[in-house]
Amino acid sequence: MAVKVISGDHPSTVAAIAGAAGVPMAEPGMAIDAGELPTEPAALANAVEDLAVIGRITPEQKRSVVRALQSLGHVVAMTGDGVNDVLALKQADLGIAMGSGTDATRAVASVVLLENDFAALPGVVAEGRRVIVNIERVANLFVTKTVYALLLALVVVSARLPYPFFPRHLTVVNALAIGIPAFFLALAPNSRPARSGFLRRVALVSLPFGAAAAVATLAAYVIARHQAGASAQEARTAAMLSLLGVSLWILVVLARPMTALRGLLVLAMVGGCALIFAWPWAERFLALSTPTGSLLLWTMAMAAGGAAMVEAAWRVLGTRVLAPAGLIT
Numbered sequence: 001m002a003v004k005v006i007s008g009d010h011p012s013t014v015a016a017i018a019g020a021a022g023v024p025m026a027e028p029g030m031a032i033d034a035g036e037l038p039t040e041p042a043a044l045a046n047a048v049e050d051l052a053v054i055g056r057i058t059p060e061q062k063r064s065v066v067r068a069l070q071s072l073g074h075v076v077a078m079t080g081d082g083v084n085d086v087l088a089l090k091q092a093d094l095g096i097a098m099g100s101g102t103d104a105t106r107a108v109a110s111v112v113l114l115e116n117d118f119a120a121l122p123g124v125v126a127e128g129r130r131v132i133v134n135i136e137r138v139a140n141l142f143v144t145k146t147v148y149a150l151l152l153a154l155v156v157v158s159a160r161l162p163y164p165f166f167p168r169h170l171t172v173v174n175a176l177a178i179g180i181p182a183f184f185l186a187l188a189p190n191s192r193p194a195r196s197g198f199l200r201r202v203a204l205v206s207l208p209f210g211a212a213a214a215v216a217t218l219a220a221y222v223i224a225r226h227q228a229g230a231s232a233q234e235a236r237t238a239a240m241l242s243l244l245g246v247s248l249w250i251l252v253v254l255a256r257p258m259t260a261l262r263g264l265l266v267l268a269m270v271g272g273c274a275l276i277f278a279w280p281w282a283e284r285f286l287a288l289s290t291p292t293g294s295l296l297l298w299t300m301a302m303a304a305g306g307a308a309m310v311e312a313a314w315r316v317l318g319t320r321v322l323a324p325a326g327l328i329t
Contacts, residue, residue: 004052004069006034006062008084011055018053034061044068062088079118081105096121132194138182139198140205140254145178147210148217148243155218162232164221164239168286172276173240176269177247184265185255205254208313213246216306223298224291233289238299240288244273245303246310253314 005018011031034057038044045068048054054065062078066088069076078085078092081101089095090108097109098116106112113120149170156163220242224235248269255262276282277290291299 002052004048004054004065006054006057006065006088008057009055011053014055015053023052031055034058037061039064041068041071045071059084059087063091066091126189126191129192129194130188130190133190133192134186134188136198136202137190137254138186139202140209141178141182141185141251143202143206144209144213144250145174145247147206148213151211151214152217155214161221161225164217164236166236166287169236169240169288172286173243173247176272177244177251181251181255181265181269185262188261204317205314208317209250209253209310212306212309212313213243213250215309216246216302217243219305220299220302223302224295227295227298230291230295231289233287234291234295237288238291238295241291241299242303242306245300246306248273249307249310253310 003023005014005023007014011033015031030051031053032051032055034054037047037054041064044064048065048068049072057065062085066076066078070091070093075094076092077094077096078088079096079098080086080089081098083102083104085097085101086104086108089097089105094111095109096111096113097105099106099112099114100116101112111124152164155161217239221235221239224230224238225232227234230238248266251269252258252266255266258266276286277288283290290296
């Protein structure tokens with residue numbers, strides 16, 4: 001993050017005040033008069049990149065400076081209080097007006113500091129990061145569900161198989177592996193900077209995760225259907241167990257870096273799954289029949305295989321896509 005001071009006052013005056021405020025590189029000798037700045041956009045961008053203080057600048061030049069920084073790939077926030085700041089505030093990615101500023105300034109700004117206190121800005125940035133980054137985390141959960149639901153539907157229709165779930169089964173999976181965790185993950189603190197490419201990253205994560213869940217679920221279902229002596233209810237239960245196992249591992253992966261609260265959330269969801277199968281009423285209501293013997297081993301193996309595919313996909317994505325972009329730690 002770099003701080004730059006642009007003002008219509010004399011460069012030496014602006015530099016002295018900026019230096020007293022602790023702005024880096026704000027010594028009087030390093031201030032420049034805006035009249036000395038080039039007008040050609042590329043040359044202006046190169047000039048303002050290394051400047052911290054610019055004096056005697058006009059409203060149009062303020063807007064040009066903001067545009068120049070944006071052309072270099074910077075996200076620019078601009079603060080101001082007068083009509084001479086309106087053009088730059090409107091051009092900036094984030095316009096911040098002082099509460100005591102003019103009506104025009106407050107009208108074009110994205111944020112208004114009602115108490116004229118810059119100390120509120122770190123909290124504003126933190127809240128924005130929390131919302132944006134957590135939306136992406138939650139989106140991965142929900143889009144993954146869409147992917148495996150679509151794949152399951154296509155396969156069972158094409159193969160003319162009975163659908164492996166009752167609606168109530170998917171309700172349980174969605175609640176324990178997606179809905180309830182998403183509520184808490186959306187509210188969790190998160191200081192990671194936001195980055196562009198939201199849709200691309202969600203697709204890159206959700207497609208392999210959803211495919212892994214669908215493959216593991218279908219494999220467990222088909223094996224159970226061909227298992228000697230296994231009932232249709234046991235086959236559906238095997239499919240649900242496999243999907244639950246993979247979905248919970250997806251939750252573990254997307255909750256990283258794991259904290260005590262996130263770990264507790266995952267354990268609570270696992271406990272909810274165990275409670276369903278341990279409570280006879282819930283098992284009867286959901287029409288479940290826990291597999292035994294070799295079928296149970298096959299079901300666990302399919303769930304573990306699906307989880308392994310999820311982990312492998314995450315490691316590849318983390319190495320080649322997410323980590324280089326600063327999206328995982």
